[in-house]
Amino acid sequence: MSGQIDDMPPLRDVLDRYDLLAKKSLGQNFLLDLNLTAKIARQAGPLAGYDVVEIGPGPGGLTRAILAEGAERVIAIERDARCLPALQEISDYYPGKLQIISGDALSEQYAHLLARPARIIANLPYNVATPLLTGWLLSEPWPAWFSSMTLMFQKEVAERICATPGSKAYGRLSILSQWRTRPHIAFDVGPKAFIPPPKITSSVVVFEPIENPFPCVAKKLERVTQVAFGQRRKMLRASLKSLGGSALLDKAGIDGEKRAENLSVEEFVTLANLLD
Numbered sequence: 001m002s003g004q005i006d007d008m009p010p011l012r013d014v015l016d017r018y019d020l021l022a023k024k025s026l027g028q029n030f031l032l033d034l035n036l037t038a039k040i041a042r043q044a045g046p047l048a049g050y051d052v053v054e055i056g057p058g059p060g061g062l063t064r065a066i067l068a069e070g071a072e073r074v075i076a077i078e079r080d081a082r083c084l085p086a087l088q089e090i091s092d093y094y095p096g097k098l099q100i101i102s103g104d105a106l107s108e109q110y111a112h113l114l115a116r117p118a119r120i121i122a123n124l125p126y127n128v129a130t131p132l133l134t135g136w137l138l139s140e141p142w143p144a145w146f147s148s149m150t151l152m153f154q155k156e157v158a159e160r161i162c163a164t165p166g167s168k169a170y171g172r173l174s175i176l177s178q179w180r181t182r183p184h185i186a187f188d189v190g191p192k193a194f195i196p197p198p199k200i201t202s203s204v205v206v207f208e209p210i211e212n213p214f215p216c217v218a219k220k221l222e223r224v225t226q227v228a229f230g231q232r233r234k235m236l237r238a239s240l241k242s243l244g245g246s247a248l249l250d251k252a253g254i255d256g257e258k259r260a261e262n263l264s265v266e267e268f269v270t271l272a273n274l275l276d
Contacts, residue, residue: 004034005034005037005038005064005065005068006064006067006068006093008064008089008090008093011030011032011034011059011060011061012032014059014060014086014089015030015032015059015195017086018059018082018083018085018086019082020058020059020082020083020086022058022195022196023080026056026079026080026125026127027056027125027126027127027128027129028056028058028080028125029123029126029194029195029196029197029198030058030059030061030194030195031058031061031062031123031193031194032061032193032194032195033061033193034061034064034065036189036193037061037062037064037065038065038068038069039187040062040065040121040123040150040152040204041062041065041066041068041069041121041150042069043150043186043187043204043206044119044121044148044150044206045119045148046070047066047069047070047071047072047119048070048071048072049072049116049117050071050072050116050117050118050119050147051071051072051073051074051075051113051114051115051116051117051118051119052066052071052073052074052075052118052119052120052121053074053075053077053110053113053114053118053119053120053121053122053146054066054074054075054076054077054120054121054122055077055105055120055122055124055125055128055132056077056078056079056080056105056122056123056124056125057076057077057078057083057087058078058080058083058086058123059083059086059087060076060083060086060087060089060090062121062122062123063076063087063090063098064090066121067090067094067097067098071097072097072116073096073097073098073099073115074097074098074099075099075101075113075114076098076099076100076101077101077103077104077105077108078100078101078102079102079103079104079105081102084100084102087100088100099113101113105128105132106128106131106132106135110145110146111145114145117147118145118146118147119146119147119148119149119150120136120146120148120149120150120151121149121150121151122150122151122152123152124151124152124153126154126198129151129153129154129157130157130173133149133151133161133173133177134173134176134222136149137176137177137179137180137181138176138218138219138222140218142180142209142213143209143211144180144209146209147209148206148207148208148209149181149205149206149207150186150204150205150206150207151204151205151207152189152202152203152204152205153202153203153205154198154200154201154202154203155188155200155201155202155203156169156200157173158185158202158203158204158205159185159203160173160174161173161174161177161183161205162174162177162183162184162185162205165261165262165263165264166261166262167261168261170261171225171229171232171260171261172225172226172228172229174265175221175225175265175268176221176222176225177207178265179213179214179216179221179265179268179269180209180210180213181207181208181209181210182207182208182210183205183206183207183208184205184206185203185204185205186203186204186205186206187203187204188201188202188203188204189201189202189203189204214265214266214269215269215273216269216272216273217272217273220272220273220275221268221269221272223243223272223275224240224243224268224271224272224275225260225268227239227240227242227243228240228260228263228268228271229260229261232259232260232261233259234259235256235257235258235259236249236254236255236256236257236258236259236260236263237249237256237257239259239260240271243271243275244275248271248274248275249271251274252267252270252271252274253270254267254270254271
């Protein structure tokens with residue numbers, strides 16, 4: 001079932017007309033099921049009165065769903081020029097509602113694009129998903145320019161984002177995600193939903209920003225988590241040696257025999273705040 005959210009042509013017809021084959025080099029997997037794209041769009045909450053930033057829209061299945069759900073405007077950033085004619089069709093169908101930016105989402109300055117509160121909704125290209133997320137989580141100033149993020153990742157990445165201390169998946173991405181947001185996995189998406197089908201399951205993760213997170217300089221937290229989890233099997237007094245080791249841990253009141261995966265987000269913030 002492809003669903004019917006508008007009177008535009010089915011996405012398979014769009015792919016055929018523009019000879020659009022997903023490129024592995026761009027981390028592309030196209031979503032064709034419009035029932036599913038509508039479900040993803042609805043996870044973000046009400047869209048009326050919001051700008052929505054979408055990364056890697058491809059032929060525009062999710063774009064169409066977001067617009068059908070009533071978004072004020074969608075800013076779609078697509079680096080694959082082959083997809084632009086398909087997106088232009090959507091822009092013509094929803095006049096004045098879709099701004100298409102041909103460019104690289106990693107180098108975009110987002111805040112200046114927006115005229116009103118914004119949500120990020122995207123089936124992120126696999127090869128840039130983590131750096132994009134990290135950049136948004138470390139946005140300054142905070143609260144950031146977005147009021148929520150609804151993002152599709154490989155399931156393994158989604159589990160790392162939401163992992164709790166003591167679990168194997170818990171790491172740097174868990175801490176950066178949970179410092180400033182409350183992430184949760186909304187639902188999983190099987191390989192058959194995509195063209196071409198990936199070899200893995202995907203998950204949609206919803207991030208709700210925390211207005212007043214533990215005070216900390218983002219770059220310091222990034223640094224301490226990078227060093228601590230760079231040698232995650234070592235005790236902290238050894239893995240954090242370059243940052244002060246036992247002296248730093250004593251100041252923070254943290255047992256140097258613990259490993260990085262056993263510390264809470266708040267304990268990592270404490271360590272970051274004690275760095276010179």
